[in-house]
Structures are given as structure tokens and as C-alpha cells.
Amino acid sequence: MKKTVGLLAIGCWLIATASFAQKIKIKTGVEVLKETGFKVLQGKQVGLITNPTGVDNCLKSTIDILHEAQDVHLVALYGPEHGVRGDVYAGDKVDTFTDPNTGVPVYSLYGSTRKPTPEMLEGVDALVYDIQDIGCRSYTYISTMYLAMQAAAGNDIEFIVLDRPNPLGGLKVEGCLVEEGFFSFVSQLKVPYVYGLTCGELAMLINSEFMGDRPCKLTVVKMKKWRRKMTFDDTGLPWVPASPHIPFAHSAYFYPVSGILGELGYMSIGVGYTLPFEIFAAEWIDAEQFAKALNVKQLPGIVFRPIHLKPYYSVGQGKNLHGVQVYLRDFNKARLSDVQFHVMEVAAQLYPDKKVFDHADENRFGMFDKVCGTDFIRKEFSKNHRFADIQSYWTKDEESFGKLAKKYYLYR
Numbered sequence: 001m002k003k004t005v006g007l008l009a010i011g012c013w014l015i016a017t018a019s020f021a022q023k024i025k026i027k028t029g030v031e032v033l034k035e036t037g038f039k040v041l042q043g044k045q046v047g048l049i050t051n052p053t054g055v056d057n058c059l060k061s062t063i064d065i066l067h068e069a070q071d072v073h074l075v076a077l078y079g080p081e082h083g084v085r086g087d088v089y090a091g092d093k094v095d096t097f098t099d100p101n102t103g104v105p106v107y108s109l110y111g112s113t114r115k116p117t118p119e120m121l122e123g124v125d126a127l128v129y130d131i132q133d134i135g136c137r138s139y140t141y142i143s144t145m146y147l148a149m150q151a152a153a154g155n156d157i158e159f160i161v162l163d164r165p166n167p168l169g170g171l172k173v174e175g176c177l178v179e180e181g182f183f184s185f186v187s188q189l190k191v192p193y194v195y196g197l198t199c200g201e202l203a204m205l206i207n208s209e210f211m212g213d214r215p216c217k218l219t220v221v222k223m224k225k226w227r228r229k230m231t232f233d234d235t236g237l238p239w240v241p242a243s244p245h246i247p248f249a250h251s252a253y254f255y256p257v258s259g260i261l262g263e264l265g266y267m268s269i270g271v272g273y274t275l276p277f278e279i280f281a282a283e284w285i286d287a288e289q290f291a292k293a294l295n296v297k298q299l300p301g302i303v304f305r306p307i308h309l310k311p312y313y314s315v316g317q318g319k320n321l322h323g324v325q326v327y328l329r330d331f332n333k334a335r336l337s338d339v340q341f342h343v344m345e346v347a348a349q350l351y352p353d354k355k356v357f358d359h360a361d362e363n364r365f366g367m368f369d370k371v372c373g374t375d376f377i378r379k380e381f382s383k384n385h386r387f388a389d390i391q392s393y394w395t396k397d398e399e400s401f402g403k404l405a406k407k408y409y410l411y412r
Helices: 002-022 029-035 062-068 141-154 199-209 249-262 287-296 339-350 362-372 376-384 388-395 398-406
Strands: 045-050 073-079 105-108 126-130 158-162 218-221 279-282 302-309 321-328
Touching: 029 062, 029 158, 029 218, 045 062, 045 141, 062 073, 062 126, 126 141, 141 158, 141 199, 158 199, 199 218, 199 398, 249 279, 249 321, 249 339, 249 362, 279 302, 287 302, 287 321, 287 339, 339 388, 362 376, 376 388
Parallel strands: 045 073, 045 126, 073 105, 126 158, 158 218
Antiparallel strands: 279 321, 302 321
């Protein structure tokens, strides 16, 4: 009887998986790698930079795929922020250990070092990168990729990117470039805040534009059937949480909406509640008044709804907060990163004694500046609390970067 039940369960799982896979419209880099018989990795000692998002279309881990592949020798794993298994909170250190499933050593790239050391790379012929990014500069996986590319170049190791979709598509570019003095792990690259490239395309740009006279030997395993106009939802792919506060694909759409303001701890942005990055709320806000004032702006593709909530942790934990939930009614028309600056402006207009930089913790200004890539935004906005005063600066690099980025497009 148990055997029959077990076979039925396996049969149901196979049917569900097949049905699920049929809805997927593209092939990610790892799918193409399998399709080509792992040709680029044959006979090589492989190190893999990945996390739980590194899966194929049926949700099998790239770790297991490479471990089981014939004539591919997986000898090391490398964990970015949140770890290889995704069980580490944002900002917490990642430990080095042995993966219990494969017996392969796991080296931390978010502990005492964020760049693979020669000792970590000993015996590695090819360093493979397979992580689902979210298309925003302050999300640290692309910083990990950049530093790993430098390490690969310095140790004469091939760097291979298994490409994945940019969840925001390949057309949105928002925000100014990072300026000297503001480079950090949340702003490692001189690209806009929203940069409109896949990780493979970004790696190509990095290799040509940022690696000086020491580029790495780079190979990008391209996706099939992905198009720039596609958001993640359009791909049909299953979403694996990219980090604890990006649990759904649409969470990636909202990260640039509120992530910069969130660095200040000035109001809740939904982290610690069920709507991470989707809300703006505080004890002192009148939700209906706030929503009305923001909707009067008629921001393209954006609508605000009054909301009342009590966060479980983080900013406003256990307190009754009031504010707005952001709705993306037309993703293509919406300027994502601008929303938080409009919120800051309206908050100053309605509640003059709660102006953001008069009320927020000064100790967090430095992180705000790093995420912005400049201190100009904070300093100029502080004068009159108007988005119009910083808008031209925030957008000044978008057109020129867009032209540069096109040189590295792998997809139409």
C-alpha cells in the first residue's frame, strides 16, 4: 500500500512539474547549459557562486545539477549575502562550512572577505555565477559578481555567467551614476540605480568598461527567447525568493520604489510586515490625507491607497502605523525610483515638523548617500524638500548610460 501511495505521489509530482514547465516561455542560462551537454564545463574543476535562486525550470538547484553532471567536477561553492541556502538575514555575516548534500566546501563572500581569495580559488579552473538578480544597483549580488570577476582575472580563471532575466525587464534605466567617494558594496559599480541589463550583459559591460587592462576570460551562457520588454511575470518562470524581503517577483518591482528612503528608518516601507517595499507609513501620518495628496500628483502608472498596519518587526514594530500602499497600475510608464522622493516631498508639505532629514537618524545619512551614489541628492533636497530640485540630477546620466548599455545587449 505504501509503495502504491508513493508511486502515486511521484506521478502527481511529475504531472504537476510538467504542467508547470509548459507555462515557462524562456530558457535560462542553466537550462541552455544542460541542453548543450555542459560543453563549456567539460573536464573542468568548477567553483560555483550561487544561492537558492540558482535553479533550473523545474526548481532543481544548480548545485545539484553540476554535482551530478558527467565530467564536470564541482569543487567549491561560494555564498553571497544571505548565503548559499538563503538563510542569513540582510547584513549578517555568512560562515564558511561544508555543504552537507555534496560534501563540497562553501566559502563565504559576505564575511571577512567579499572577494574570493587565492586560497578559496585553489584548484578551480572555472568560476560559474548563477544568481537571480533584481535589476537594482544597491542589491549586492552584482557587487559580488564584480569582485569575483576581478579575482578570476587575477588568478587566470575563466568566469562563466549563466544568464537570467532582469525582473524589471531590459528597458528601464533610472538614477544617476555613482560618484567618487560613494563607492561601496551597495554601490560598487558606476551604473544607474536601475540599470536595465541582465547579469550576463552587465558582466560584459564590467569586463570592457571597469576592469582596466586586466579583464577576465568571460563566457556568458545566454538565455533563449528572453526579450527586453519582458518583466519576470512575462517569462513564466517560478520565482525563488532572492532574499528574505524579496519573497515574490513583484517584490523586485517595488525594491527601487522605496529602498533608498528605507535606509533612513524614517518611516516603514513594509519590511517587517507582509508588504515589503510596497508601503510608506508612520504613526504621525493621516492615511487618507496622505494618499489623496500623493494621488493628486498623478504619477504615471502609480496609484496610492490608504493603509493601516502594525509591523511585526523592524521600523514601527508593534505600533499602529498609517500611510499608503503603492500600486503599479502601468509598470512600463512608472518611474519606480522617483516615488520615494515624491513621498518625502508630500510628507514635508503635510507635516512640516516631520521633514525627512530633520527627523531621520543622522547616523544613517551616510548609507542613504551610498545608495544614492552621491550626497548631492540629500543636501539639495534638504533645502526645500522638493523633488523638482533634484530631478534633473537624478536623471542626468540615464540617456548616456542607455547608449553605452546597448553595446552589450545580448537580447532584443
